[in-house]
């Protein structure tokens with residue numbers, strides 16, 4: 001019986017016959033998929049097995065190590081599905097996503113704390129529009145006004161989710177958001193940005209979000225856990241005041257479900273909560289991690305001064321600059 005293969009984050013799906021490898025099925029369906037030797041020697045066709053079982057034939061130890069196998073990686077040219085399977089492309093640098101401009105409809109708009117909107121959009125025609133977790137788009141509203149925002153959802157989700165901070169003094173973005181209603185059209189241009197999840201990484205990951213920087217960081221965490229990354233993921237979510245937090249229950253539940261995920265809330269000022277650390281997020285990380293040994297990676301998103309200082313701090317503690325992915329931005333007026 002033929003087995004279904006679903007590839008994230010492209011959402012491509014196809015069926016393979018008995019004794020047909022995942023790579024052979026992808027090539028037959030003309031699905032863009034990295035490969036070279038087709039015989040288990042080069043390692044170009046590496047995938048992460050998220051769900052299902054495969055019969056995996058012999059291969060060179062240089063193309064796939066024992067550690068990578070334990071982490072759930074497979075070679076698509078050597079993997080023959082025994083059940084329906086879900087896999088993800090490991091090296092997302094290997095597939096390019098072209099920038100497109102598409103129309104989307106407003107599905108919902110709601111306040112999620114005292115000053116932040118949650119906006120959800122659905123592409124009108126383009127059902128295969130994708131992005132890499134951590135990237136952003138430019139949203140163009142009526143009147144030609146455009147602003148950049150990061151997606152907070154998974155690339156495979158039907159709806160695009162954005163967190164849009166309300167600025168004081170009648171800002172343009174606040175006026176747009178107040179007037180926007182369900183069914184309105186918004187033009188989406190993108191995706192842009194290079195601070196996206198590198199799912200091939202197997203060492204611990206530190207994720208730091210300042211304010212609405214939590215949007216791309218949430219997308220990265222959701223993808224990492226959905227793709228079955230097993231290493232430790234440490235999230236620090238820093239804000240000014242306790243009332244600036246949102247998604248607290250969401251991350252608490254995620255930490256309950258995934259023992260490799262840990263979250264810490266940090267605020268300059270608090271009223272009552274005992275689950276919030278008081279202070280500046282950079283000082284808390286400095287105190288908790290005297291040194292970062294091993295193959296760490298970091299994703300930092302938020303106001304530019306915070307992101308810059310954090311990147312310098314993490315380098316001092318042992319991270320390579322190439323392993324620090326930054327998404328500095330100011331909330332736009």
Ligand code: FES
Pocket residue numbers: 034035036037038039040041042043044045046063075076077078
């Ligand atoms: S294509 Fe070379 S290992 Fe699969």
